[in-house]
Amino acid sequence: MTSQVAQAQESVHTPGRKRDASRDDALRQAALEVLAEVGYDRLTIDAVAARAGAGKATCYRRWAGKAELVVDAVGRMKAAPTQPDTGTLRGDLVELTCHFNDVDDTFRTDVQAGLVSGLVHDAKLREAFAELFIAPRKAVYRAVFDRAIQRGEIAPVPNYELLSDIVPSMVFHRLILTGRPPDPAFILTILDQIVLPLTKPCAQGEAAQNPNTSHTQTRTTSS
């Protein structure tokens, strides 16, 4: 973006001290930590620079401002890697959701929650978030469902994209509204009571439309 980048790549003539690449990483890491702790809108360049043990000038020499720094830092976070293959759909989903929501490693969750306050206003941040968190998640979910289908474990699901959004949506909802980090038991409940039942052939999309052809089997009295 800035002129320094072009100079660094095109090493025409480079007098003077070289830029310390370790400062880039330190600042990015500090930005992620501050982001996780106080959220996007309360993140200040001063706090990031201080945590990195760097001067503000060093920071502004690399990024134009807060938005660019955060987007770059979030963008370079190690994307969720594990493509689980436990042999069962449930096993894959459990590992997947627990990993994506980082039940064990709270840092990624905190970063995600910290970004929320910025997502509302900043469209650029929203794009970066969608590309860096949502898109890879969707891809992994697709692979897991496809493997289960090829395995013959479930019938083909036309709406895997919808299914793969259930857990993240409900965890996100819970996180913002209650302020509590994702609970493994909560995730398992969603999986066992919502997602997995929907993969059964009897519940494939053909709902309602004719609500009066119902099953009048159970009343409030004893069955």
Place this chain on the structure above:
Amino acid sequence: MTSQVAQAQESVHTPGRKRDASRDDALRQAALEVLAEVGYDRLTIDAVAARAGAGKATCYRRWAGKAELVVDAVGRMKAAPTQPDTGTLRGDLVELTCHFNDVDDTFRTDVQAGLVSGLVHDAKLREAFAELFIAPRKAVYRAVFDRAIQRGEIAPVPNYELLSDIVPSMVFHRLILTGRPPDPAFILTILDQIVLPLTKPCAQGEAAQNPNTSHTQTRTTSS
């Protein structure tokens, strides 16, 4: 809360000019509008007072600060009233979700989105939000499901609370991450492909556990 309230109710002796009740409403309404437009953390008392055509002193004479004003204003919003009774579960849910998410009236949605930036940090605001938005929603959902059960339309659902969170969660997720207001088609898709299928008896909670006893009936070939 403040001493003025006690004085107003207990009219012992009230010298001087009376407080203009219309200023309360004007300030609350202005607060909601600013909240919907710029969000909680970017809301300033100055902006609210200016929009209400009032002085800041008038505002601070009634509320201690930003948090109290917003909580009071949100709390006095007309709560979702319509207890739908269309005769079918699907009809009730459609009316319910579309109303709660205000497909037609975007103001309530904007207020909700505007609150998000404050929910992350402010626990008090989170409690108010939960009490004023979540609790009544949950109650209405419960009534709708209960009526469907009594009607014999569906089997008793032990997890109505979980089911009633699906639509709001996914709409919320979509709202924050894409920035787009809730789409009626999206809501209908969730209802018909997720919520309603789960009310069928074959999909009642007993999922997975034994993934190998699967139903190897349907392959990718024609059924």
Place this chain on the structure above:
DNA sequence: CTTTTGCGAAACGGGCTAGTTTCGATACGA
């Protein structure tokens, strides 16, 4: 009329933040 309070408007002090600039020290190339 006088007193007391509410009203809108404006100003003020204190605090926080962004982004720039300065300073002495350090590292690199010519």
Place this chain on the structure above:
DNA sequence: TCGTATCGAAACTAGCCCGTTTCGCAAAAG
């Protein structure tokens, strides 16, 4: 060695916001 660019640190300008206070005026009670 000399020039240049980076480094951390700090000072600095400018702006925004909060919460309080002041001011002139309007209304209600004695």
